[in-house]
Amino acid sequence: MNRRAFVNTTAAAGIVTQVPLLAKSEKSGKKYRTALIGSGWWGMNILREAMASGTIQVVALNDVSDDALEVAAEEVQDLSGAQPKTYKDYRELLEKEKPEIVIISTPDHWHALQTIAAVQAEAHVFVEKPTGHTIQESRAMLNAATRAGKTVQVGLHRRIGPHHVSGMEFLRSGKVGKVGMVRMFVAGRGGKEQPRANEEPPKGMDWDMYCGPAPLRPFNSRIHPGGFRHFLDFANGILGDWGVHWLDQVLWWTEEKYPKRVYSTGGRPVRGTPVLNESEQTTDAPDTQVAVYEFESFTATWEHRRYAENPSEKHKIGCYFYGENGIFHMGWRDGWTYYPANSRDKVIHQDSQLQQPDGHNLKLLWQNFIDGIESGKETVCGLESSHRSSVLPMLGMMSLKLGRSIQWDGAAEKVLNDPAANKLLKRDYRGPWVYPEA
Amino acid sequence: MKFPLLSLRIPFLLLWFLSLNLPCLANDWPHWRGAQRNGISEEALPDKALKNIGGKVVWKAEIGTGFASCSVVGGHLFTTGHEGGHDTIFCIRTADGATVWKHSFPADLGDKFYEGGPGATPTIEGERVYLLSKWGDLFCFQALDGKVIWKKQLRDEDEVRVPTWGFNGSPTLVGDTIYLNVGSAGMALRKTDGKILWKSDRGDPGYSTPLPVDLASGPALLLSNGKAYLAVERETGKKLWSHRWITRYGVNAADPIVKENQVFISSGYNKGCALLKIGNGKVEPLWKNKNLRSQFNGSVLIDNFLYGIDGDSNEDAALKCVDWRTGEVRWSFDQCGFGSLLAIRDQLLVLDHKGSLWVAPASPEGFKPTSKGKILDGKCWTVPVFAHGKIYARNSGGTLVCVSW
Numbered sequence: 001m002n003r004r005a006f007v008n009t010t011a012a013a014g015i016v017t018q019v020p021l022l023a024k025s026e027k028s029g030k031k032y033r034t035a036l037i038g039s040g041w042w043g044m045n046i047l048r049e050a051m052a053s054g055t056i057q058v059v060a061l062n063d064v065s066d067d068a069l070e071v072a073a074e075e076v077q078d079l080s081g082a083q084p085k086t087y088k089d090y091r092e093l094l095e096k097e098k099p100e101i102v103i104i105s106t107p108d109h110w111h112a113l114q115t116i117a118a119v120q121a122e123a124h125v126f127v128e129k130p131t132g133h134t135i136q137e138s139r140a141m142l143n144a145a146t147r148a149g150k151t152v153q154v155g156l157h158r159r160i161g162p163h164h165v166s167g168m169e170f171l172r173s174g175k176v177g178k179v180g181m182v183r184m185f186v187a188g189r190g191g192k193e194q195p196r197a198n199e200e201p202p203k204g205m206d207w208d209m210y211c212g213p214a215p216l217r218p219f220n221s222r223i224h225p226g227g228f229r230h231f232l233d234f235a236n237g238i239l240g241d242w243g244v245h246w247l248d249q250v251l252w253w254t255e256e257k258y259p260k261r262v263y264s265t266g267g268r269p270v271r272g273t274p275v276l277n278e279s280e281q282t283t284d285a286p287d288t289q290v291a292v293y294e295f296e297s298f299t300a301t302w303e304h305r306r307y308a309e310n311p312s313e314k315h316k317i318g319c320y321f322y323g324e325n326g327i328f329h330m331g332w333r334d335g336w337t338y339y340p341a342n343s344r345d346k347v348i349h350q351d352s353q354l355q356q357p358d359g360h361n362l363k364l365l366w367q368n369f370i371d372g373i374e375s376g377k378e379t380v381c382g383l384e385s386s387h388r389s390s391v392l393p394m395l396g397m398m399s400l401k402l403g404r405s406i407q408w409d410g411a412a413e414k415v416l417n418d419p420a421a422n423k424l425l426k427r428d429y430r431g432p433w434v435y436p437e438a
Numbered sequence: 439m440k441f442p443l444l445s446l447r448i449p450f451l452l453l454w455f456l457s458l459n460l461p462c463l464a465n466d467w468p469h470w471r472g473a474q475r476n477g478i479s480e481e482a483l484p485d486k487a488l489k490n491i492g493g494k495v496v497w498k499a500e501i502g503t504g505f506a507s508c509s510v511v512g513g514h515l516f517t518t519g520h521e522g523g524h525d526t527i528f529c530i531r532t533a534d535g536a537t538v539w540k541h542s543f544p545a546d547l548g549d550k551f552y553e554g555g556p557g558a559t560p561t562i563e564g565e566r567v568y569l570l571s572k573w574g575d576l577f578c579f580q581a582l583d584g585k586v587i588w589k590k591q592l593r594d595e596d597e598v599r600v601p602t603w604g605f606n607g608s609p610t611l612v613g614d615t616i617y618l619n620v621g622s623a624g625m626a627l628r629k630t631d632g633k634i635l636w637k638s639d640r641g642d643p644g645y646s647t648p649l650p651v652d653l654a655s656g657p658a659l660l661l662s663n664g665k666a667y668l669a670v671e672r673e674t675g676k677k678l679w680s681h682r683w684i685t686r687y688g689v690n691a692a693d694p695i696v697k698e699n700q701v702f703i704s705s706g707y708n709k710g711c712a713l714l715k716i717g718n719g720k721v722e723p724l725w726k727n728k729n730l731r732s733q734f735n736g737s738v739l740i741d742n743f744l745y746g747i748d749g750d751s752n753e754d755a756a757l758k759c760v761d762w763r764t765g766e767v768r769w770s771f772d773q774c775g776f777g778s779l780l781a782i783r784d785q786l787l788v789l790d791h792k793g794s795l796w797v798a799p800a801s802p803e804g805f806k807p808t809s810k811g812k813i814l815d816g817k818c819w820t821v822p823v824f825a826h827g828k829i830y831a832r833n834s835g836g837t838l839v840c841v842s843w
Contacts, residue, residue, distance in 0.1 A: 041686070067665070071686045075708065189553070192523050194546035197573070199599050202642060202664075202688075221602040225687055227550060357753040 028374055031057045035099035035123075037090045037114050039063040039072035040225060043105030046126065046155070047072075049355075049362040050103065051079055055370045060085040060097045066204030088206055090114055094121040101373075104128060105155075107228040108235040109214045112137035112436050119148040124373050126366070128155040130244040130390035131383065133235065136426040138390050139413060140436035142383045153369035153379045154386035156248045160368060161361035162353040164249065167336035170328070170348075171253055176338065177324030182300040184246035184319040186238060187310040190287065193271040195280035196222050213433035220281050230283035232397075237285030238304040239264075239393040246319045247293075247302070248381075248389035249330055253321070256295050257388060258410025264291035264399040270307045291396035292405075302396065333359055398424045467510045467825040469561040470608040470647045471693060472780070477738040479824045483782040483797070486843040491787075491797040492811015493829070493841040497535030501528050502836040503547065504555025505606075510825035511562045514538065514581070518569065519836045520547055520555035527560055527569050527577070529584060532828065535840060539584030541577070548572050548604050552751075553817070553834045557606030557645070563629070568616055572604025576618070576632065590632045597621050597640045601664065602687060606645040606734075610659075612672065617648040617659055623670050623677055624648055624661045636675035644690035645734060651696045653678070653716060660701065664688030667703045669716070679721045685709040692732035695739050697762065700724065706733025706750045713765060725765040730758055735778040735821050738786075740800045743768065745786055751776045751819065757788060759802055771805040778821035789831055793818045795841070813841050 034056040036047050040063070050056045058076050061084050063069045069086040076084050087093035094102070094117055102118040104111060104127040112132045118125045125145070131154060132138030145152045158164050171179075198218035201207035207219050214233040221227075228234040229241045251257070266289030268274065274284035287306040292299065310316040318331035326340035335352040355363055365381065372379035391413075398421055399406050407416040415421035429435045464473070464480060471477045487493060502519025509516045510532060518527045525545040529538040547554040561568045566587065567579040574592040579585065592598045592605075598620055607619035615635060616627045622641025627634050644662025650672060651658055657672040667690060668680035683690055686707040695702040701721075704711035710728035714721050730737065730748045737746025742762045748770070749755030755776040759768040777790040781800055788796040793814030798807040814833045822831035829841040 067684060067688065068686075070684050071707075074684070190549060191547060194523055194544065196546055196548075197593060197600065221600070222550070225602060357750075 031055065032100040032124075032370075032373075033057055033059045033097070034101040034103065035060040035062065035093055035097055036072070036103045036105070037062045037093070037118075038104060038106035038110070038128075039068050040105065042128065043103065044072055044075065045358060045360070046103050046105060046128075046362055046366070047076070048079070049366050050101075050126075051076075053363070053366050053370070055366075056101060058082070058084045059099055060087060060093050062087045062090045062093045064088055064206040064209045065202065067202065089209065091117065094118060094123070099123050101126065107210075108133040108240060109233065110212055112141050113213065113433065115141045115152070116144040116436050119145045119150040119152070122148070122150070124151040124369075126153045126155070126369055129248075129386065130236070130240050130393060131387050132390060132394075134425060134427050135391050135394050135413065136438055137436060138387045138394075139438040142387045143438050144436070145383050151369065151373045151376075151379060152383040153365060153372065154381045154383060154390075155362075155365070156245060156381040156386055156389065157361040157365045158245050158249060159252055160364045160380045162364075163335045163350050164330065166350055167328070167330050168249075168253060170336070170338065171321060176321060176326060176328050179321050179323045180298050181322040182250055182298060182319055183322070184243065184250070184300065184302045185304065185310075186242045186246075186317045187305045187308065188238075189309050190306040191270060193282045195275040195282050196220055197280050198278070211430070213429040213435070215430055217276065218278065218281065222281065222283060227283070230285040232284050235285075236393050236397045237289070238306065239289055239291065239302060239396050242304070242317070243291075243302050243393045243396070244390055246330075247300075247392040248386070249319060250293075250300050251385065251389050251392075254295065254298070256297065259293040259295050259300070259392070259395075259408060260410075261294040261405055261407050262291065262392075262395040262399050263294075263405035264289060264302075264396040265403075266290055266400055286400065289396070289400065291399070293392065293396075465826045466512065466562075467508070467823040468563065469509050469610070470507060470559045471736065472823070475610075475649060475693075476695070477736060477779075477821070478740070478781040479783070481782065481824065481827070483785050483787075483824075484827055484843050488785070488797060488808050490811065490843065491795045491809040492813060493843045495813055495839045496828075496842045497840050499528070499530055499535045499537070499838045500836050501832065501838050502526055502555060503553050503834060504836065505557045505820045505834060506555075507559040507820050508823050508830045508832070508838070509560050509562045509567075510823060510830065511581070515830060516560040516562060516567055516581075517832070517838060518556045518558075518560060520545060521836070523547075525556050525571055527567070527579070527584075529567075529581070530838070532826070532830075532840065535838075541579065541584050541586070543571070543575060545571055545573055545575070550603065555834070555836075557604070558608045558647075561609045561611055563611040566629070568609040568611065568629075570605050570607075570609050570618060570620075572600075572606065574598060574600060574605060574620075576609075576616075576627075578629070578632065588632045592618075592620055592625070595634070595637060597637050598625075599640055599642060601642040601645070603645065603689075605643070606691065607643070607647040610648040610650060612650045615672070617650070617672070619643045619646060619648050619661050622663050623668055623680075624659055624675060626672070626675060638670070638675055642688050644688070646691055646693045649693055649696070654699065655719070660694045660696065662690035662694070662703075664690070666690070667694055667701070667714075679716065679719055681712075681714055681721045681723075683709070683712075689733070691734035692736040695737065695744070697739060700762075702737075702739070702744065702762065704730055704732040704737070704746070706731045708750075711760075711765070713762065727765050729765055729767050730760045733776075735819070738779065738781045738800075740781060740784060743800070743802045745779060745781070745800055747774070747777055747779070749776065751791075755791075757805060759805070761802070768802040769804050776819065778819065780821055780824060782824050787822070787824065787829070789814075789818050789822050791818050793831075793833060795822075795829070795831070813839050
């Protein structure tokens with residue numbers, strides 16, 4: 001047992017500035033005509049918060065699956081009394097409904113085309129993290145939104161969560177001392193993966209549209225619903241999912257804008273070699289990955305495992321900031337905790353304040369989005385910063401694929417002296433989809 | 439009806455030691471949701487249990503990851519779990535938890551959004567055990583020694599599509615026929631050799647267990663699929679009626695509950711529940727609301743009141759009592775979390791998601807537990823069973839306990 005007393009939230013509040021309640025926007029009272037692209041579990045989480053805020057009217061829903069559309073439309077009707085229109089093609093939705101806000105909650109490989117189409121259709125956009133699937137998609141999103149003059153909020157809700165805000169203030173207060181190293185981590189359970197039989201897509205699902213610009217592969221229930229993150233055609237594995245949240249915290253904390261060198265290693269020692277053939281498939285994202293981000297003034301590491309979980313660790317997920325004076329842990333449901341190196345000093349802790357059941361801060365993030373639209377000010381998770389955070393997992397995946405470290409020129413967004421690496425800044429799209437030009 | 443059977447128990451007790459070749463007895467729990475397929479045991483709960491529900495964990499066994507429940511006939515229990523790329527069915531001696539036989543076969547863990555492992559419970563009939571795996575392996579074992587009498591892979595049939603979380607409804611045996619919730623409206627096979635008697639169109643089944651009922655139109659089977667609750671003729675598989683009931687991810691998992699010409703259906707994911715009136719091939723809802731949303735474990739009906747868990751595993755679920763006639767909530771009790779329950783005559787036995795058992799009389803006036811006791815650690819989503827005076831319960835990690843007094 002730790003000899004040091006544990007200081008609870010109330011005591012910590014004396015040390016840490018109280019989290020300010022977000023200033024309410026000049027309430028326009030306006031109800032924005034809003035559409036949802038990608039009407040699954042997470043998209044509906046966002047839409048529910050948006051509806052609860054009283055700032056929107058849901059005009060339309062889009063999904064490639066009839067079933068998802070029907071379930072989502074029924075819920076919108078239950079909540080609002082109004083029946084939204086439903087579309088299976090987001091382009092038709094944008095053209096016919098002319099929404100003022102578009103929420104995008106599709107797999108990563110769709111974010112760029114849909115965000116760009118939405119801002120070009122004069123909509124403000126709330127898009128799920130990470131921004132893109134390859135780096136130049138993300139850059140094209142940023143440029144398109146800037147050109148269109150539209151407000152974009154990216155779903156990196158940990159930038160606005162109360163314990164993240166107070167934790168960041170604590171880190172910046174200097175109490176931790178000079179930080180030389182940050183370690184980000186997440187772990188899950190799992191074992192050897194048996195291939196699962198492919199199936200034809202469920203009735204009423206436009207599987208070709210789901211795959212969209214990515215290669216068309218046989219349908220498999222490992223992919224949908226909810227499994228796309230573990231298929232590298234559609235996303236960037238755990239590093240692109242959880243990693244982007246913690247890397248975003250690191251970029252929020254540091255004054256540096258990007259790392260100068262990135263190295264990643266890993267693979268699938270436990271789940272096994274990926275399988276993809278006509279009759280069956282497995283996932284293909286790494287079950288083990290370590291990535292090192294070398295900044296000017298500190299080193300940051302990422303590690304994930306999809307087995308063994310983290311029973312030996314007090315904190316199961318998050319990032320440790322190692323400073324001269326002690327270790328600061330930024331967590332999720334476990335809030336933040338500071339462990340001083342000096343055993344006479346007290347441990348300081350603050351609980352999380354999350355929305356249940358899924359432990360997020362979408363309510364605050366949505367309010368900030370509306371404030372951004374109405375004030376013209378940059379949102380907390382605007383595309384500029386979210387692009388920089390989303391690039392980091394993609395750099396990690398590039399290094400993993402190449403099997404060597406890459407030197408990153410963040411200003412030019414190019415890998416130095418490595419033409420093969422620079423080819424991975426974009427990828428070929430499956431026709432008729434065209435890779436967005438920055 | 440119980441008394442003549444009880445009087446036969448003594449000679450049968452002798453036979454139990456000799457073989458498993460026995461007709462089902464009143465105190466057996468031969469398949470999912472028990473002998474009456476309603477989650478209610480007709481056996482009496484020992485008086486001691488009313489005061490000390492935790493009882494004594496008399497033995498523990500490790501059966502592997504999963505959510506399948508148990509079937510108990512005589513002195514033997516059958517259940518299944520997953521470990522290291524294989525599913526295993528166990529025959530366990532209820533006296534001491536020793537494994538009598540087991541049979542393993544390769545299977546994917548299927549840990550999508552949860553721990554995974556098998557969800558369907560083995561079904562015992564006569565001297566045979568029937569098992570359906572998540573991925574379509576259907577086995578008929580000799581109960582005595584685990585010899586495989588026949589097996590088949592249902593995915594070989596063109597009409598069969600494995601739903602997102604695999605097959606989780608248990609086999610239902612009626613007469614000489616096995617009924618499965620496979621295909622868009624069920625499947626029937628001959629129990630002696632697995633020959634398919636009828637099958638339905640290709641489509642996602644739901645996750646409920648086929649429920650045999652006698653409707654006014656004749657012998658029927660109630661099923662769920664990815665988009666509806668429905669009834670088919672048992673003999674032919676011909677569709678009698680279907681009530682569209684679309685739920686996120688197509689998860690219609692809780693077994694329907696039937697009383698006369700009324701059917702109660704319920705799903706989680708904030709879908710809700712409804713009471714349907716069946717007549718002349720038509721089905722009409724008498725009421726529909728979100729008062730009792732069953733993600734997968736079904737409720738029990740005692741007199742005119744439903745008792746069940748409302749809400750999903752990832753939210754604040756509650757034990758509720760709902761009036762069958764009106765759909766109104768009589769009471770709600772939030773300390774059991776995402777648990778499960780069965781009834782032993784008029785006593786409710788609730789296993790909460792953290793492994794404590796609660797007992798309370800089933801009453802529309804409120805949940806007034808007379809005792810509570812911890813019997814398991816870890817995640818407990820699987821409904822326990824009660825047979826021959828003992829409770830059997832498991833957690834997701836595969837620890838199975840026998841509780842006695």
